[in-house]
Amino acid sequence: MNPTVVFYDPSFPYAGERPDAEAxxxxxxxxIVADALSLAEALQSADAYVHLHGPYFPKAAWLAILAHAREGKGLLSVGGAPFRIPVAENQGRWVAEPEQTGYHQQLQIHEALPVDPAPIASLAASREVPQFEGRERLFTIEPTYGVVLHVTKADDQPGQLGSSGPMDARLYPLxxxxxxxxxxxEVAAPAVLLENTKGEFAGGRWIFINQVIRERFWQQGGAEAIGEWAEFTSAGVTEFWLKPNYASYEPGDRAVLTLQGQRLGAKRGETLDWTYTVRLYKAVQTEVQQAVPGDFQLPGPL
Structure with a gap:
């Protein structure tokens, strides 16, 4: 198994609270904790990349970061709008360039729009993808960002404005x-999961924590949580479909279900053992309702 590479450099620009000595x-x-000068080389053999510097990234390492993403490998970005401010070395000092969108647009993030935290009263983990369940306490309520994606690149109607082909990725709030x-x-999503199912980054599982983290994060187990999330991203994307043999059935018909899976990304050649649990629920109302033109009343009491 290839290692996880964490980018942290005490001399490099940083947004939020830096990890303490214990973390x-x-x-x-x-x-492997790489500094700005060794990051590009370290990424060559990494399964997952943890980016702790939020919008700041070494400009000289950008092609290595992009190559890592194109191989369908894992990515965890922490600390604000991702990859927005390139930083270059100048006479032994790190100099941040103006904020720009050209770099994260290469990752199909068209824009990152600021979200006012004023309406937010609490934070809650997603039930559908519970990777942050029990970790809500690590975060404070902060300004965050909403990502605007451009994950439809195939043009299935040549000559028309824009693209309307298949989606190359799926976005989930964490x-x-x-x-x-x-x-x-639900007024904001400070942490999101982006799963690339097709296209240039197929198989890549990316987590973006689009807000700064504070001292509480490092004091209450943030380093351990980062490890769990990085391992989750390194597993890559696996898609499943549960398909019936017919769209509908007559009384007495036996339904046949087919479970189909497909593993994507850098680890698609590895063998895994899966355990599946399939539950079949019977509807409370099984009586067939006949549609009556012009009758819009619901059957039964409200």
């Missing part, structure tokens, strides 16, 4: 900002 020791014990005042609406 940094934990990261060094389990992973950590949600919930509003107060009794409404409890």
């Amino acid at each position: 940094l020791a934990q990261l060094r014990e389990r992973y 950590l949600k900002g919930i509003s107060g005042c009794g409404l409890e609406r």
